[in-house]
Amino acid sequence: MRAVPGRTDRVLVVGAGLAGLSAALHLAGAGREVTVLETADGPGGRARRERLGDYTVDTGATVLTMPELVEEAVAAVGESLDLDLVRLDPAYRARFADGSTIAVHTDAEAMEAEVRRVAGPAEAAGYRRLRAWLTDLYRVQRDKFIGANFDSPTDLLGPDLARLAALGGFGRLGPAVARHLSDERLRRLFSFQSLYAGVPPSRALAAYAVIAYMDTVAGVYFPRGGVGAVAEAMAAAAARAGVRFRYGVGAAWLERVGTRVNAVRTTTGERVTCDAVVLTADLPTSYGLVGITPRRPLRLRYSPSAVVLHTGTTRSWPELDHHTISFGAAWERTFDEITRRGTLMTDPSLLITRPTATDPGMAPAGRQQISVLAPCPNLRTGPVDWRRIGPRYRDELVRVLETRGLTGFDSAVEVARLVTPADWAAAGMAEGTPFSVAHTFGQTGPFRPRNLVPGVENVVLAGCGTTPGVGVPPVVISGRLAAHRVVGHPASAGAGAIRKRTVRLI
Secondary structure (H helix, E strand, O other): OOOOOOOOOEEEEEOOEHHHHHHHHHHHHOOOEEEEEEOOOOOEHHHOEEEEOOEEEEOOOOOEEOHHHHHHHHHOOOOOOOOEEEEOOOOEEEEOOOOOEEEEOOOHHHHHHHHHHHHOHHHHHHHHHHHHHHHHHHHHHHHHHHOOOOOOHHHHOOHHHHHHHHOOOOOEHHHHHHOOOOOHHHHHHOOHHHHHHOOOOOOOEHHHHHHHHHHHHHOEEEEOOOOHHHHHHHHHHHHHOOOEEEEOOOEEEEEEEOOEEEEEEEOOOOEEEOOEEEEOOOHHHHHHHHOOOOOOOOOOOEOOEEEEEEEEEOOOOOOOOOEEEEOOOOOHHHHHHHHHHOOOOOOOOEEEEOHHHOOHHHOOOOOEEEEEEEEEOOOOOOOOOHHHHHHHHHHHHHHHHHHOOOOOHHHHEEEEEEEOHHHHHHOOOHHHOOOOEOOOHHHOHHHOOOOEOOOOOOEEEOOOOOOOOOOHHHHHHHHHHHHHHHHOOOOOOOOOOOOOOOOEEO
């Protein structure tokens, strides 16, 4: 593994999102002096929590999987993660256009019984085979593919690559799931996650079924107070370990002599000297700070985006669990609209999150906090005038919700915030998507933008645009991998294996 040469005693991390916090914790655990710059007034980045009137809202991720990776980062400085985590059961409840529902349980026996109830014994047996396949895929990929730094594609060569190929990991996700399940509803439940990776199931690598593993086997969790509480707990642990945080301060440019950065100029006019830098912004921003853009044979392709409607309501609806997936009748057409045509979904599938189902304290007494996520094209694929279209699309989403059982939703909303691709772009996210670079074959594993920048020897990247990719678990891992690059070896005793979980489960 290539590492930052020379002195690395003082490390400056730009960004206090989950990637930056993970990097800071692992670096501090390895004895480095760490300073974190963050333009916002607190930690979290894309996974922070904010106030919406009297309500608490997660501005980014609402689905938390693999919390042991966060615990591993905190354990690097000798601490335990101080969070009350609730394991959600069901992880999701799916509602389909034909009126049927399926609860997604992560317990094998409970889910097998649910599959048998909705689709019969043959599908239940298929689910068991699928679960075993998902687990095998994850075990093969966990350390060599997901949790490793790559210096070249040849790093993949070895028995694990052969095992992944034997499992069908280089085939297509949709057909791979279909080999185990014939019920269209079940196929959707175990393949829709590929959209997180920016690719429709019909075109996604089967290897990305590991996202379905995280959701449907490893389990979905919720920290009381919101997913943003994870970042706050990580930042608190880092601060106790001596990491210095500078909120309201960003990086303006990097001061470079030859191939080495020796200081960062801040947006407040300061000069902060350092021996190494970890950048966690989206790739164009990070490359802009460095002043170098690596050459690629093809331009980077970015994932679809999302419109999110955050609301506080005066009532709830029995149709809503903590996480509810509302599927439209359309499926292939939906992916075609948002990834190729660049148009809004004509028959939308939506993720509806009601965190107050688990933590009523996120809303005033008798109220509910409900957020609706609708996938949509990014600004390059679909250059929509969101200032004009946004309010109309908000009304369309409300209409869809009401026709699908949430009668009176509009009149129950007392406070709301609409977030569109234009807002993501204004926050510095390339092509207006919070999901960054898509996981196409040419942007996966060793072909994904690397966390080392050619021509600059002491700058390392972290975050969803680089290795290993998009999602809370990969982003947390990316911080660890960046720390490995700086210190030249696993940055903590637990870096190569998941530590025993010490978070409190409710």
